[in-house]
Amino acid sequence: MVARPVWGLAVGLAVLCGLGLPAHGQSTAEESRAEIVAARNGLPADAAKVLFGSMTQPAPLAARSIGSYARGCLAGGVAMPVNGPAWQVMRLSRNRNWGHPALIAYLERFAEAARRDGWPGLLIGDMSQPRGGPMLTGHASHQIGLDADIWLLAMPQRELLLQERESISAVSMVRMATREIDTRVWTEAHARLIRRAASDAEVARIFVHPAIKKALCDWKDGGADRARWLGKVRPWYGHNYHFHVRLACPAGIADCKDQDRPPEGDGCGTDLAWWLGPEPWKPSPPSPPKPPMKLADLPETCAQVLATP
Numbered sequence: 310m311v312a313r314p315v316w317g318l319a320v321g322l323a324v325l326c327g328l329g330l331p332a333h334g335q336s337t338a339e340e341s342r343a344e345i346v347a348a349r350n351g352l353p354a355d356a357a358k359v360l361f362g363s364m365t366q367p368a369p370l371a372a373r374s375i376g377s378y379a380r381g382c383l384a385g386g387v388a389m390p391v392n393g394p395a396w397q398v399m400r401l402s403r404n405r406n407w408g409h410p411a412l413i414a415y416l417e418r419f420a421e422a423a424r425r426d427g428w429p430g431l432l433i434g435d436m437s438q439p440r441g442g443p444m445l446t447g448h449a450s451h452q453i454g455l456d457a458d459i460w461l462l463a464m465p466q467r468e469l470l471l472q473e474r475e476s477i478s479a480v481s482m483v484r485m486a487t488r489e490i491d492t493r494v495w496t497e498a499h500a501r502l503i504r505r506a507a508s509d510a511e512v513a514r515i516f517v518h519p520a521i522k523k524a525l526c527d528w529k530d531g532g533a534d535r536a537r538w539l540g541k542v543r544p545w546y547g548h549n550y551h552f553h554v555r556l557a558c559p560a561g562i563a564d565c566k567d568q569d570r571p572p573e574g575d576g577c578g579t580d581l582a583w584w585l586g587p588e589p590w591k592p593s594p595p596s597p598p599k600p601p602m603k604l605a606d607l608p609e610t611c612a613q614v615l616a617t618p
């Protein structure tokens with residue numbers, strides 16, 4: 310990794326923009342918050358997850374997803390309303406209900422369409438931080454405002470209390486000891502929900518536990534367009550309590566880096582067979598912990614996103 314004068318860049322940008330900010334390009338309140346967060350988590354104060362994890366407000370710039378899903382940030386983030394006609398946002402204390410406007414629009418139309426299919430409403434988990442970027446806890450991705458976790462638990466038909474949004478737990482769809490779908494809780498409504506989520510043209514990928522992918526592959530009523538939507542549903546670790554929707558980069562953002570498209574076909578063949586075998590679950594040899602990402606490891610524009618008051 311090339312070492313760059315991180316704060317020199319931030320300050321340079323701040324001066325360039327005539328912002329007249331203190332040395333770190335953050336407000337004094339944000340600066341001291343970052344210091345507290347760093348100390349509390351035993352992290353260097355210039356770790357990108359400290360800097361972005363201390364941001365409580367979006368960068369008031371034109372909406373842009375900058376960089377890639379696991380190495381980037383978000384300008385012009387918009388908050389998902391915590392209550393809607395067909396959704397409620399969970400874990401509000403995390404302040405991770407932010408996204409690119411394209412993600413907000415997608416979630417609203419997906420929630421409505423799922424409701425028409427008979428799903429009572431979405432419980433929405435983590436999206437991104439106000440300015441995206443790496444997070445202090447969980448998630449390697451969710452950095453550019455195009456990822457959202459949707460619980461595999463239907464929304465109750467009443468407005469949840471703040472406290473309930475912190476304490477209610479989702480339900481695992483998988484018997485983790487055997488990595489098989491739990492037929493006591495998995496229903497065809499769950500399959501229809503994921504099909505609906507994946508059928509939107511803006512969706513690039515959906516991550517689910519391999520046992521859920523298998524249940525979808527075994528589903529008799531997958532529809533004539535099965536390969537088109539099911540190919541986007543990718544097996545991955547975790548994702549037994551929720552599924553993860555990832556949108557493609559919205560058109561016209563040069564800095565936003567798409568992933569390669571998933572391979573053609575429904576993904577029910579050799580790829581899934583590998584996930585269902587022992588190979589992915591073998592313990593990996595211990596490796597030394599990686600130092601946390603610095604601001605300089607992110608695209609350069611992210612310093613400006615951070616510095617904008």
Ligand SMILES: [Zn+2]
Pocket residue numbers: 448451456457458552553
């Ligand atoms: Zn996720």
